[in-house]
Amino acid sequence: MKTEIDCCQNCEEPLEGDFKFCPNCGQKTNEELTLGVLFYNTISNYFSFDARFLKSFIPLMFKPGYLAKKFLEGKRLLYLHPAQMYLFVSVIFFFIFSFTVNDWIKEANNANAAIVKPNEIDRLNNAYEKALDTIVKMSQLRDEKTNGKSTQLSENETQKVIDSILKSVKSNQNGNSINFGISKKKLDSLRNAGVDNNIIYKEMGMDDDAGFITRGFYKTMLDLADGQGVGILIKRFADTIPIAMFFLLPIFAFLLKIFYFNRGRYAHHLVFSFYFFSFLFTVFSILLATNEIFDVIPWYVNLLIALSTFIYFYLAVLHFYNSHWFTTFIKANVITFIFLMMVIPFAAGIITVVAFVNA
Structure with a gap:
């Protein structure tokens, strides 16, 4: 049974006349809840997003x-919104990047474990000691058979040889191991005894009043001594990159604002940056996915593709700001140099420190 509707059920604004849609919020005025209605908006929004992304992909890349x-000209529904484009592409990139990171973590952990595992030299020590004990006993037997008139080394001389060899072996062992402030043997003993990490940190030399950063440092060193620290560092580093990008992108837009101060508000440069970073994420997503699946792209091809992004940046600036080709080339080079040589290394340094001391 149809009922008269005096106001919108969504925004509660008064309705005048026989409106099918609310003029204030756009919701249908007489829409009954059915399964079709329940899923229509979700499917419609999804395919609308999908269509706008596909419509935006070709212009973004080429x-x-x-x-x-076009976005600044007012065409804001025809193509995907710059922030939405950036978020969508960055999620895909970091999803693909996670597989590469996992490979790095496995390789790093294997290398880390190979470095800190009980060294082959430890087994050589035992072998040398047993062999030299045998030498001593054989020398003693020969002395007995010859009534003390041995033509071999005396026991005292043999012991000197033993001490010299053991000293050489131990010196070699110290030169081929990494010191984390605690021996591997002692660490394994504490681990097997179920000792708390805080006690192990103190055994490694940490003070009782150590702060957050110092405690994080010792935790990382303990992870390294356990044979997994490098992998953990890589994972922490990778986990902080998405956060860092949210700071790097506005800084990049700020550089554009400095060099094109009279070419619009900061928001205009931010729109350009969103689309440009979306392009970068798309290119690197394709490269990572191709390398992950086929592993056939030579390193120099990857390098050339990465360097070609500068050409894209130059053409994008030239078209967006409508400036002279030569001044655009100079500005594009300076902006790229500042961003790659100063901003990114500074951010990478902060990320590394945070990853290293993050407990």
């Missing part, structure tokens, strides 16, 4: 600066 320029 028309540098086009999407940003």
Whole structure:
């Protein structure tokens, strides 16, 4: 049974006349809840997003600066929103990147474990000691058979040889091991006894009043001594990259604002940056996925593709800001140099420190 509706059920604004849609919020005025209605909006929104992404993909990849320029001209529903494009592509990138990171972690942990595991030299020590004990006993037997008139080394001389060999072996062992402030044997003993990590940190030399950063440092050193520290560092580093990008992108837009101060508000440069970083994430996603699946792309091809992104950046700036080709080339080079040589290394240093001391 149809009922008269005096106001919108969604925004509660008064309705005048026989409106099928609310003029204030756009919701249907007489829509009954059915399974079709329940799933229509979800499917519609999904395919709308999908269609706009596909419509935006070709210009993003092959028309540098086009999407940003069209967005500022007011075409904001025809193509995918710059922030939405960036978030969508970055999620895909970091998903693919996680497989590469996992490979790095496995290789790093294997290398780390190989370094800190009980060294082959330890087994050589035992072998030398047993062999030299045998030499001593054989020398003593020969002395007995010859009534003390041995033509071999005396026991005292043999012991000197033993001490010399053991000293050489131990010196070699110290030169081929990593000191984490605690011996591997002692660490294994504490681990087997179920000793708390805080006690192990103190055995490694940590003070009782150590702060958060110092405690994180010792935790990392303990992870390294356990044979998994390098992998953990790589994982922490990778986990902080998405956060770092949210700071690097606005900084990049700020550099554009400095060099093109009279070419619009900061938000305009931010739109350009969103689309440009979306392009970068798309390119590197394709490279990572191809290398992960086929592992056939030579390193120099990857390098050339990475360097070609500068050409894209130059063309995007040239088209978006409508500036002279030569001044654009100079500015693009300076912006790239500042960002790659100063901003990114500084951010990478902070990320490394945070990853190293993060407990």
